Amino acid sequence: MRRVLVIGGGLAGLTAAIEAREAGAEVALLQAGQGVHHLFSGCIDLLAYPQPDGPAVENPLEAIARLAPEHPYAKIGGDAVVRAMVGFQRRVTEHGLTYLGDGRHQYRVLTAMGTLRLTGLTPLTMAVDPAQIDVVCSIGPYRNFSAGLVADGLSRLTKKNVRTLAFEVAQGELDAMGLAAKLAEPAESARFGDFLAREARGLTVAIPALLGLENAEEQKRSIESRFGGVLVEVPGLPPSIPGLRLMHALRRIALDRGVRIAQNVRAVGALDGGGVLRGVKVRVADLEREETADAVVLATGHLVTGGVVSTRGALREPVFDLPLSFPAGESFFRSRFLDRAGHPALSCGVIVDSSLRPLRDQSPVYENLFACGDILGGFDPYRERSGGGVALSTATVAGRLAAGVAR
Amino acid sequence: MDRFDAIVIGGGITGCGVARDLALRGVGVLLLEQHDLAHGATGRCHGLLHSGVRYAVKDPIAAQECISENRIVRRIAPHCVELTGGLVIELPGDDPAYYHQLRRGCDEAGIEHRALSPADALELEPNLNPRLTRALSVPDASVDPFLLSQENARAAERHGAIIRTHSAVIDFIRDGAAVTGVRFADDEGEHEARAPVTVLAAGGWGMPLAAKAGVRVGLSLSKGSLVIMNRRFCDRVINRCRLPADADLVIPNGPTSIIGTTSITVASPDGLVIEPRELAVLLAEGAALAPGFATARALRSYAGVRPLFQESGDADGRGITRGFFVLNHATRDGVPGLVSIVGGKLTTYRLMAEKTADQVCELLGRRVAGRTSDTPLREGEPAPFYHRYERLARLATTKPGEMVCECEMVPREAIRAILSELHGRPDLADVQHRTRLGMGPCQGGLCSYRGLALLHDEGLLAGGSPAAVITRFLDQRFGGIAPVLWGDQLREEALNYAFYATLFGLDRGGDA
């Protein structure tokens, strides 16, 4: 059996591992640490702002078809994006997570800042038109959510008077994980439902994204049945329960399919077979060893997770020292932090061909190395709001190619 | 409400000190600061409460002033000063004669000093360069310039002074040649205030202001840049044993260390840019003092200007030392009603304020002596602890959910306590200056949100858009981070950008 090694345990790495496995390969996934999923909203963004100065697009797939050729979406094509999306939705549904969206319109999701964000695929628990929300309820004490701030922002956007409520969890556990676990207890969840029945019967209520790690949708339905209204989760600062929920589901799917996952293992270099990779050198604690493979998928993410590292004035891909699409002499960030044009360092990445093989001087560095997710160049996941979508779709392609299946 | 005995222009340490000194003497004071207290050189200085050792060879008078004021400030403001002590270290290549000159200078100025063997010095400060050849212990200390300014302002207010931040003086009111008041602008518009004496304590901004009153105050502006590292390399202030030069001082500041400074002449105190070559010097010289600098993470950098008074042999003999000058513009320039205070150091602010207040009282015809040298800033209260110890003690009783900023241990209560001091439009930076919110390693990543939520919940956003308030704060805070953006700091900012742009959509105004 063909042996595929995936480096990185984020959205891209897990997706590539599952795809390669489903395509018949033997798959090992190595991860040095967590992906960014415990930080992100839980929504899979497809594409909202293709141009720095342009307006938001309302139909992501249509906009994807018009992207410049260096964009990862353009390299794999719109059909591959649709296939990846559908495959993702089907898989996570098996594990009780419903993601809504068809890529042809945007969802508007309310955030803990009281602002709206655009996204392509949204968890069921967030898929409510913000204009429908009547009440914002804090679940406390939780410092990363201010019902007042959210209601204020929402009132400005919808010109509707939005009320606030505060529900105190018994014997207050204080961090997000503790609160979510507490709220998932049947008694506490019932108490919350009854509280809403008294204070907000039949209304649409926004709450911090603290529904359970495991059965969020079931919990939502059971609380809703008690107060006859609708609950909406509002994503905010980390740790992100919706992000962790998604990652638990993907990990379980990978393990069920027989992917071998090794944590705290860092890839540190190539086993160079002259134009082909024989595998990678890895480090576990202080020990170095070799992992051989027939194909390797690089899904190491970006600056936040160490897929790209920096010193004064230089950015580097640390595992294979692959060339990055970063113009020499450019500053990493623009002078304004919240510049709508984004920041040069965040849009740099590995340059690849249409088979997602990293290139040096226009030819593949290794014919059996494929890259996917945030490590790719040619796009800015943060500014464009395309990180989740690019991770899923490029990983789907990379996983299949690594397993030896033609595109 | 628009008539006072004296108006003070500038809310740096000098202006705040003058306001307090005058208020203690019963003079009715209005202080006007264009931005927030400590906006100028004060909030961008090194935070060294000089023992005087730095001047012991070159400038004996300044050295004497420093040691005497150092002792006074420790006594009257114990909560603003961390009694770190200091070391002077000699490295291979430093002129060995300087060490002996320095000891002689210290003896003459009355600065306590004690020689330490290299082994003893390294035992006290294991992160120092192990190649150090000689060391001297001196009574330097670390001072919080923001807190010291605020505490002077608060004490002044308790004695009847009025302190207005976000109020910029735009012109003087004249009666013939005499200055009889000022015109100033805040968010609501323009206002006037009158007083028989106006004190110009506007630091590096003084020259153009003085010109509006028709007087010339010759200042040369020297920019100094500094870098804050996210580790406390040493528990003591570290001086290099050589004539004062670039980047020869490391000062512990809470969990961080500050290395400085450079010295470059500039044309204006606004829009200071930190040049890459300055950073290179600071980091390289820092690594010479403590090798860990080479691999540590730079949190932010900042620059301030020292206004150096350029006229020698000034006619007005009052209170003049080589460090600072009190100028009575009536006798000097024929403009009655205006007094300027220029030059000096944070360490000697109290003495400067006293000399200035003496001059003001003389002009007002009041014979009251100053009493700031033996009046604690927190009069009538038991002597407080150094503020970081107080915070640590508070940790024991603060519920984790009440902590707004973990890096700097700022609970909700500490923020609530200063809300009444905020003037003008809501500004998270004003909260930051008073509580240290967002000054630690995450540089506001998580606590900006929580600080904003608190302002909102306390009704302080007053109909203003929360998104606009936090965007302004995040953009402004980034100014000091941009020059040191590499390694872990770049990683941190990538994450912060993802929170506030990708997740919250603030780069697009948040209205999708």
Ligand SMILES: Cc1cc2nc3c(=O)[nH]c(=O)nc-3n(C[C@H](O)[C@H](O)[C@H](O)COP(=O)(O)OP(=O)(O)OC[C@H]3O[C@@H](n4cnc5c(N)ncnc54)[C@H](O)[C@@H]3O)c2cc1C
């Ligand atoms: C705060 C934040 C909010 C965001 N919000 C959204 C959002 O709401 N919607 C959306 O669609 N996108 C969002 N994004 C972007 C999106 O999360 C990313 O684009 C996407 O998750 C990237 O996935 P990835 O698998 O490529 O990388 P990552 O999730 O970064 O995973 C990289 C993995 O590689 C591992 N790794 C790195 N180097 C090595 C090595 N040498 N050896 C072994 N393993 C290694 C890491 O430990 C990690 O497991 C957000 C991003 C951030 C940071």
Ligand SMILES: Cc1cc2nc3c(=O)[nH]c(=O)nc-3n(C[C@H](O)[C@H](O)[C@H](O)COP(=O)(O)OP(=O)(O)OC[C@H]3O[C@@H](n4cnc5c(N)ncnc54)[C@H](O)[C@@H]3O)c2cc1C
């Ligand atoms: C880089 C550097 C490092 C230093 N390190 C030390 C040190 O470690 N120890 C030490 O003792 N000293 C140090 N100093 C010196 C010390 O910082 C200054 O002497 C002291 O802070 C000066 O205070 P000030 O109030 O006179 O001036 P500033 O702090 O500059 O205050 C002037 C104020 O006037 C305000 N203002 C200006 N124009 C107007 C207007 N039109 N209307 C209203 N307000 C106005 C400004 O906003 C400002 O807040 C350092 C100086 C620099 C530049």
